Amino acid sequence: MVRFAWNSWAAVVSTGFAVAWAAGTVCAADPDPSAVRDPAKYIGISDCSKCHNAKKVGGQFNKWQAGPHSRAFAILGTPESKAIAARLGIANPQASGKCLKCHSTAYNWTEQLQTTMIKPEDGVVCESCHGPAKNYVPKTTSELTVETPLAQRSLADVLNPFSRPLKTCYTIITMEDRQNAIRAGLIYPAFQSCTRCHNDQSPTWKPDRYVNKQGKHVGFDLRQNFIKIAHPMPPPN
Ligand code: HEC
Numbered sequence: 001m002v003r004f005a006w007n008s009w010a011a012v013v014s015t016g017f018a019v020a021w022a023a024g025t026v027c028a029a030d031p032d033p034s035a036v037r038d039p040a041k042y043i044g045i046s047d048c049s050k051c052h053n054a055k056k057v058g059g060q061f062n063k064w065q066a067g068p069h070s071r072a073f074a075i076l077g078t079p080e081s082k083a084i085a086a087r088l089g090i091a092n093p094q095a096s097g098k099c100l101k102c103h104s105t106a107y108n109w110t111e112q113l114q115t116t117m118i119k120p121e122d123g124v125v126c127e128s129c130h131g132p133a134k135n136y137v138p139k140t141t142s143e144l145t146v147e148t149p150l151a152q153r154s155l156a157d158v159l160n161p162f163s164r165p166l167k168t169c170y171t172i173i174t175m176e177d178r179q180n181a182i183r184a185g186l187i188y189p190a191f192q193s194c195t196r197c198h199n200d201q202s203p204t205w206k207p208d209r210y211v212n213k214q215g216k217h218v219g220f221d222l223r224q225n226f227i228k229i230a231h232p233m234p235p236p237n
């Protein structure tokens, strides 16, 4: 079910076009993919853990914490990592975008940390695979200022060549509404994210790490890899 909350109802009404809004017009346009991947839109792991720790939703946070991705930064501090880095002329793997690109979160897009919300020490957090979450977590108000279409303007506005009436729309995105969450930046299905890091650009890549269903040696096998980190929601009762 699509749920909208019109916070600034008064502001909307005062533009005089309440009828169009009451009909449920969605103001937010589909985000442009580069905006969706904007590192400034990361919110970090602590928000997700508030809701996704509970057993009844599947305890995704605990599963993540016990899994390999939460250790992705720590592993860059091992002697093995330092030796790999030294061979590549990198002094400190825990400070190099060349490693953090895949061993942490925001660097994944840019090789630069551009947000204070993501700490490299947190490793590969939820948003690495599910996308920067600023606009799709519950209670996020997406605010948009748009120009009022000509047909909806008052006669006085139409006659005034200097008038550019603007209106503000508000939408509350909830995670229950998958399509809306996707429009707001949720990457779903998240399987498409894996090979951004699990690829031959990794210095420890082994092209024959897995034997797939067809008996072929591969460096990454989605089925076998995903089983190791699966964190589904419980079936509805
Ligand atoms: C305020 C609580 C809350 C917070 C905070 C929250 N979630 Fe959720 N999330 C939910 C609920 C509730 C659902 C289940 C919706 C349902 O039953 O379909 C959900 C569903 C999901 C789904 C499955 C979506 C689908 O359509 O199947 C993903 C992925 C997800 N959350 C990721 C995240 C990530 C990543 C974060 C942090 C950036 C986060 N959530 C923060 C409450 C929350």
Ligand code: HEC
Binding pocket: 075, 076, 078, 080, 081, 082, 084, 085, 088, 090, 093, 098, 099, 100, 101, 102, 103, 196, 197, 198, 199, 200, 201, 202, 203, 204, 205, 206
């Ligand atoms: C293209 C993404 C990518 C880059 C860049 C990258 N890594 Fe990794 N790294 C991975 C992945 C994915 C794994 C998990 C093992 C696998 O499946 O290949 C991993 C695993 C490791 C491991 C564990 C060894 C193992 O075989 O599991 C070490 C150590 C490591 N990386 C060090 C580094 C260092 C040091 C750098 C920088 C010089 C670096 N990595 C850069 C993706 C990357």
Ligand code: HEC
Binding pocket: 048, 049, 052, 058, 060, 061, 062, 064, 069, 124, 125, 126, 127, 128, 129, 130, 187, 188, 189, 190, 191, 193, 229, 231, 232, 233
């Ligand atoms: C390594 C990538 C990765 C990381 C990290 C990750 N997820 Fe997921 N997650 C997936 C994939 C893949 C699925 C399967 C469904 C899909 O494709 O979106 C999934 C499924 C889910 C689902 C259930 C959707 C359903 O329909 O059953 C929720 C909820 C979720 N993730 C939340 C989280 C939260 C919260 C975190 C961080 C604590 C997290 N995930 C970390 C890749 C990841």
Ligand code: HEC
Binding pocket: 068, 069, 071, 072, 075, 101, 102, 103, 104, 105, 108, 124, 128, 129, 190, 191, 193, 194, 195, 196, 197, 198, 222, 224, 225, 226, 228, 229
């Ligand atoms: C942002 C980069 C990134 C993304 C995206 C990513 N991984 Fe990883 N993954 C890593 C790194 C780095 C490691 C090594 C961490 C460690 O060894 O502790 C790793 C380790 C693993 C491991 C344990 C090592 C192994 O080969 O058994 C599994 C399993 C895994 N990832 C599955 C997945 C799956 C499935 C997806 C997609 C749903 C995914 N990963 C997406 C970076 C990533």
